[in-house]
Amino acid sequence: MLLHLSTWAEVERFLERSRTIVVPIGSNEQHGPTGLLGTDWLCPEIIAHEAQKSADILVAPTFNIGMAQHHLGFPGTISLRPSTFIAAIGDWTRSLAVHGFEKILFLNGHGGNVASIEAAFSELYAEASFARRRAGFALRLRNWWDIKGVGALARQQFPTGHGSHATPSEIAVTQWAYPDAIKSANYAPQIAGSGPIREALDFRARHPDGRMGSDPGLATPEKGGALVALAAKGLIEEVEAFGRELPAG
Numbered sequence: 001m002l003l004h005l006s007t008w009a010e011v012e013r014f015l016e017r018s019r020t021i022v023v024p025i026g027s028n029e030q031h032g033p034t035g036l037l038g039t040d041w042l043c044p045e046i047i048a049h050e051a052q053k054s055a056d057i058l059v060a061p062t063f064n065i066g067m068a069q070h071h072l073g074f075p076g077t078i079s080l081r082p083s084t085f086i087a088a089i090g091d092w093t094r095s096l097a098v099h100g101f102e103k104i105l106f107l108n109g110h111g112g113n114v115a116s117i118e119a120a121f122s123e124l125y126a127e128a129s130f131a132r133r134r135a136g137f138a139l140r141l142r143n144w145w146d147i148k149g150v151g152a153l154a155r156q157q158f159p160t161g162h163g164s165h166a167t168p169s170e171i172a173v174t175q176w177a178y179p180d181a182i183k184s185a186n187y188a189p190q191i192a193g194s195g196p197i198r199e200a201l202d203f204r205a206r207h208p209d210g211r212m213g214s215d216p217g218l219a220t221p222e223k224g225g226a227l228v229a230l231a232a233k234g235l236i237e238e239v240e241a242f243g244r245e246l247p248a249g
Contacts, residue, residue: 001052004061011099014058019102020243021058022235023092024048025117026109027066030074032166032192032211034183036174037076038064040110043170044144046177048107051232057239063092063106066113070197073204082116089120097137103242105140107235109170112197117141140242145169147234150227157223161191163214165207169227171216176224184217191215 001014003021026041036042041064048059068079080088089106096104106117121139128135145151154162154169162168175182192211197203 001056001058002049003058006058011058015100018056018058018243019100020239021060021096021101021104022048022051022239023060023063023096023104023106024109025063025066025089025106025113027068027079027113028064029068029071029077029079029110030210031171032214032216033185033187033209034216035166035171035210036178036181036183039166039170039174040066042109042177043173044107044109046173047144047147047228047231047235050228051235051239054232055236055239057236060092060096063089066110067116068110068112070112070200070203071210072200074210082119085113085116086120086123089117090124093120093124093137093139097135102137103140103245104137105142105239105242108141108143111143111164114141114143138242138245142235142238144231144235147231147238149234150231153227153230157226158215158218161213161215161218163192163212164194165212165214166192166210166216167214168216168218168223172219172221172224173227174224175219175221176228179221182221187211187215187217190217 024044026044028037031039041062045062051057052059065078065080067085068077071077158168192214194213195206
């Protein structure tokens with residue numbers, strides 16, 4: 001069930017049987033010469049949307065702008081400041097909690113978001129702690145590549161050239177979902193170099209085509225489909241287990 005394609009009455013009925021919701025969250029940033037700018041928000045969205053096709057899961061609209069300031073040297077990247085990102089996650093959470101959602105799972109597609117998402121969670125829990133009251137909700141962060149079995153499958157599919165940015169696994173997921181948007185390029189070198197992540201101009205100088213340790217040319221829609229199927233299955237299991245946990249209070 002997709003929140004944005006539902007009416008308020010349908011959501012109200014959903015709340016009678018479940019108080020859990022999944023929020024895909026990512027980033028809109030460069031992913032090398034062939035990766036779609038939306039890769040980091042498309043991957044969790046694709047997986048969550050696939051999961052809800054075969055389970056009673058409610059999926060929120062995708063939070064598609066994240067922490068991408070180090071990619072601003074590449075056209076098309078859109079980034080929030082850490083403080084803006086944290087504040088926005090807070091308001092999304094408060095909005096969902098006021099309707100009665102008690103378990104909110106953020107399915108993340110961008111490693112650069114992790115520290116700020118966790119900081120946002122801490123801010124929300126601190127509000128309750130300083131007011132000496134229960135929060136009334138529980139928050140969970142899950143990176144899609146950390147879902148049970150997904151990382152192992154990616155390593156099996158791409159034993160070399162996986163890297164850490166513009167990876168063939170994430171490119172493959174988008175290829176499976178959007179085959180008409182598949183791009184190609186001649187990579188030089190075939191496997192990109194690695195290095196630190198600092199500010200935007202330094203990143204562009206170190207990684208001129210935007211890749212980090214990866215060979216996206218290894219991606220195929222078939223490999224992406226296998227990753228999506230496994231991740232969707234694992235997400236269903238995680239959502240069901242999260243929903244069975246004791247109420248947040």
